[in-house]
Amino acid sequence: xxxxxxxxxxxxxxxxxxxxxxxxxxxxxxxxxxxxxxxxxxxxxxxxxxxxxxxxxxxxxxxxxxxxxxxxxxxxxxxxxxxxxxxxxxxxxxxxxxxxxxxxxxxxxxxxxxxxxxxxxxxxxxxxxxxxxxxxxxxxxxxxxxxxxxxxxxxxxxxxxxxxxxxxxxxxxxxxxxxxxxxxxxxxxxxxxxxx
Numbered sequence: 001x002x003x004x005x006x007x008x009x010x011x012x013x014x015x016x017x018x019x020x021x022x023x024x025x026x027x028x029x030x031x032x033x034x035x036x037x038x039x040x041x042x043x044x045x046x047x048x049x050x051x052x053x054x055x056x057x058x059x060x061x062x063x064x065x066x067x068x069x070x071x072x073x074x075x076x077x078x079x080x081x082x083x084x085x086x087x088x089x090x091x092x093x094x095x096x097x098x099x100x101x102x103x104x105x106x107x108x109x110x111x112x113x114x115x116x117x118x119x120x121x122x123x124x125x126x127x128x129x130x131x132x133x134x135x136x137x138x139x140x141x142x143x144x145x146x147x148x149x150x151x152x153x154x155x156x157x158x159x160x161x162x163x164x165x166x167x168x169x170x171x172x173x174x175x176x177x178x179x180x181x182x183x184x185x186x187x188x189x190x191x192x193x194x195x196x
Contacts, residue, residue, distance in 0.1 A: 003101045004040040005059050011039060014059060014098045024092040027063050033096060034108055035059040041103055048103075056105035061096040069093055132156050137188050139179070147174055160189035 002015045008023025027033060038057040041048045048054050069091040076085040102108060132155045134145045151173055153159065162170075167180050180186070 001041070001043040001101050003038050003042075003057065003059050005035045006037040006039055007035055014101075016098055016101060018098045019064065019095065020098075021067075021069075021093045021095050023094070024066065025063065025094045025096075027094070029063055029065050031063045032099075032108065033061045033063055035061065041101065054103075056103060058102045058106075058108065059098060060100040060102065060108040061098045064095040064097050067093055067095060134159070136192050137183075137185055139183050144174075156189040156193050159185050160193055162186055 002013060004011055004013050007025075010023065012020055012022065014020065025033060036053070036058050038054045038059060039050050039052065041054050041057050048057075050057075071088050071090045074085075074087045074089060077083060100108060134140050134148055134153070134156065135142065136156070137159065140148070148154075148170070151170060153170065162180070162185070170176065171178065171180060
């Protein structure tokens with residue numbers, strides 16, 4: 001059995017256990033993805049064509065990994081004008097494995113599946129019972145998180161319990177120049193811990 005799905009503005013012919021690279025989806029590795037824009041479903045000579053989509057047909061896939069395509073070079077030139085522009089681009093891709101092609105309104109089995117077009121909520125992850133993550137504080141990214149962990153600051157609870165001496169020590173070590181007070185890290189950490 002095969003199906004033709006539409007995702008990321010492109011169409012793909014897929015069958016069970018196919019692995020393909022598609023435009024990036026908002027999901028993490030291991031998530032189940034449900035494609036509902038099915039243009040055609042068929043098995044040998046029995047083919048159903050949608051108008052524009054086949055009713056009750058879905059394709060279930062598992063996200064294998066997020067990756068980036070090979071770099072391409074974009075080069076523009078105008079001769080005799082001393083005009084040259086060079087840029088590079090690497091497209092973000094999602095690698096998915098097709099697990100099932102369902103027809104007749106059948107629901108996907110196994111774990112809860114995500115629809116690829118659905119946008120994720122931007123609510124703080126702590127409110128949903130997520131792990132204690134320093135990157136939830138605004139202005140703290142992966143690089144700054146590593147520096148804080150090297151100084152022994154590993155949790156939001158530690159940030160919430162900062163004393164003036166600890167703030168001064170972190171300011172001096174990381175050359176923050178008052179950033180902790182300016183961005184109000186302590187109240188941010190307390191709010192995240194409270195789940196608000």
